[in-house]
Structures are given as C-alpha cells and as structure tokens.
Amino acid sequence: MTIPIFQLNSGRGIPALGLGTYKLDGPVAAPTVAEALRLGYRHIDTAAIYGNEVQVGQGLRQSGVAREDVFITTKLWNDHHQRDRALRAFDQSLAALGLDYVDLYLIHWPVPADGLMVEAWRTLIEIADSGRAKSIGVSNFSAEDLAAVIDATGVVPAVNQIELHPLRQQRDLRALHAELGVVTQAWGPLGRGADLRDGVVRAVARDAGKTPAQTVLRWLVQLGIVAFPKTARPERLAENLAIDDFELGPRDMERLNAIPDAVR
Numbered sequence: 159m160t161i162p163i164f165q166l167n168s169g170r171g172i173p174a175l176g177l178g179t180y181k182l183d184g185p186v187a188a189p190t191v192a193e194a195l196r197l198g199y200r201h202i203d204t205a206a207i208y209g210n211e212v213q214v215g216q217g218l219r220q221s222g223v224a225r226e227d228v229f230i231t232t233k234l235w236n237d238h239h240q241r242d243r244a245l246r247a248f249d250q251s252l253a254a255l256g257l258d259y260v261d262l263y264l265i266h267w268p269v270p271a272d273g274l275m276v277e278a279w280r281t282l283i284e285i286a287d288s289g290r291a292k293s294i295g296v297s298n299f300s301a302e303d304l305a306a307v308i309d310a311t312g313v314v315p316a317v318n319q320i321e322l323h324p325l326r327q328q329r330d331l332r333a334l335h336a337e338l339g340v341v342t343q344a345w346g347p348l349g350r351g352a353d354l355r356d357g358v359v360r361a362v363a364r365d366a367g368k369t370p371a372q373t374v375l376r377w378l379v380q381l382g383i384v385a386f387p388k389t390a391r392p393e394r395l396a397e398n399l400a401i402d403d404f405e406l407g408p409r410d411m412e413r414l415n416a417i418p419d420a421v422r
C-alpha cells in the first residue's frame with residue numbers, strides 16, 4: 159500500500175490518508191488502532207475531547223509499528239484556550255497518548271466569542287518551538303479566523319481541518335488555503351456514510367469498479383486533501399486504505415467536483 163505524502167509548511171510530510179477516531183472508544187478502540195497500523199495506516203487523528211488518547215497510544219504500542227513511522231494528531235479543546243490551560247491540556251494529551259511528541263497539534267474550534275483564539279495560537283507556536291509538536295494547525299477556522307491568527311503572529315497554520323465531503327466541498331476555503339499554503343484536511347470525508355448513497359458518487363464508483371468509499375477517498379487525495387475516515391470494522395479499514403491501485407480521470411474528477419452542496 160503506497161499512501162501519498164503531502165508536504166506541510168513545517169517541512170514535514172503527512173500521509174494523505176489516515177484513520178479517524180471520533181466515537182472510536184471503549185474496548186474496541188485500541189485493537190482497531192493496532193489493526194489499522196498492521197494493515198498499513200500510518201496516520202491517526204484523535205482529540206482530547208474524544209476521550210480515547212489512552213487507547214490510541216495503547217493501539218500504537220500493540221501494533222509493533224515504530225513510533226517514528228506513524229503520524230499522530232491530537233487537538234486542544236475549547237475551554238483550554240488560555241495559555242496556562244493550553245499548556246496543561248497539551249501535557250495531559252501527551253501523557254494520555256504515552257508520547258513525548260505529537261506530529262500535529264490543532265486548535266479544535268476557533269470559539270471567536272471567548273476572545274482567546276490568538277492566545278491559543280501563540281501557545282501552540284510556543285509548543286512547536288519546544289519541539290513537542292512537530293507541526294501545528296487549526297480546525298474549523300473560517301477565512302476571518304485564519305486572518306486573525308496569521309495577522310497577529312505571522313505564523314501560518316500547517317493545516318485547517320474542516321468538514322469536507324462530496325456534498326459539502328468548501329470551495330472558497332480551499333482556494334484560500336491554496337493561496338496561504340495551508341493543507342486542507344477533510345473531516346467527515348464520507349459525509350458520515352451519507353454521501354456514499356449519492357447518485358453521482360455511485361455512478362463514478364461503478365465506472366471505476368471501486369466502492370463509493372474508495373471513490374470518495376481517492377477523489378479527495380487526488381485533490382491534495384488529507385482524509386481520515388473512521389471505521390471500527392476490519393473489512394472497511396482495509397477497503398478505505400485500498401485506493402492506490404486506480405486513478406480517477408479528469409472527467410470523473412469533474413463529475414465529483416460538480417456535485418452541488420446539500421441544502422443545510
């Protein structure tokens with residue numbers, strides 16, 4: 159399995175495909191992470207609020223895959239944007255994961271109302287300077303939020319992790335990311351399963367001889383977008399990773415690009 163590596167503005171590489179872990183908890187969490195790594199996943203996305211950092215760390219150790227071969231992301235939760243709290247939350251995440259660094263640390267949500275977005279970003283810069291987060295970024299940031307942290311610090315987030323899937327393509331924000339050199343990460347890349355029933359997705363998948371999930375993930379990776387679908391089912395873990403043996407042609411890419419956003 160060859161997963162493309164995308165370049166971050168930190169100079170580090172990030173595997174274009176990973177495993178999402180939202181709602182991956184309880185006794186299945188650690189074995190699922192271990193199984194994913196044994197299958198060839200090299201990128202795990204978690205967050206303090208998911209309550210599964212301990213299990214992600216256990217899964218990593220159970221897998222036998224070397225720490226330095228896996229890209230681990232975690233996120234700062236909303237009530238910890240103040241500097242001291244953010245530093246403490248980061249220490250707690252590292253301790254829960256059982257790691258001495260993460261590959262990527264994100265501000266989970268901007269929470270503009272708390273007035274602490276820039277303070278949180280400055281603290282992430284401090285953490286990156288300490289070497290304990292190899293790259294830093296944000297999640298769920300609007301164009302205005304991005305401008306606020308960049309204008310205040312001059313430091314551009316390596317990624318912005320946003321909801322992105324065939325029925326919500328985030329075209330404007332992606333164009334801005336491209337201008338800024340921010341890598342787009344898609345959360346909910348399968349539309350939580352719903353987009354796999356879309357008529358265009360199914361038609362392109364049929365033509366490609368692939369499943370709807372493989373088609374959507376291949377489309378995202380060909381667009382230069384990082385995706386980490388979540389599943390606890392072994393057969394789906396394998397399915398979602400098997401996207402390197404086909405390529406969508408320009409016409410199929412265009413069909414998927416043209417899917418209108420769902421009415422929200």
Ligand code: NAD
Nearest residue numbers: 178179180203297345346347348349350351371387388389
């Ligand atoms: P997703 O789009 O990955 O959908 C997951 C669901 O899709 C699964 O529960 C399953 O029902 C279905 N599925 C998975 N593989 C399938 C397959 N091969 N065939 C058919 N159905 C399949 O949604 P998600 O889990 O919400 O998003 C992925 C990850 O993004 C999360 O696990 C988490 O790591 C991250 N995330 C981040 C934020 C954020 O605010 N930054 C928010 C939500 C999720």
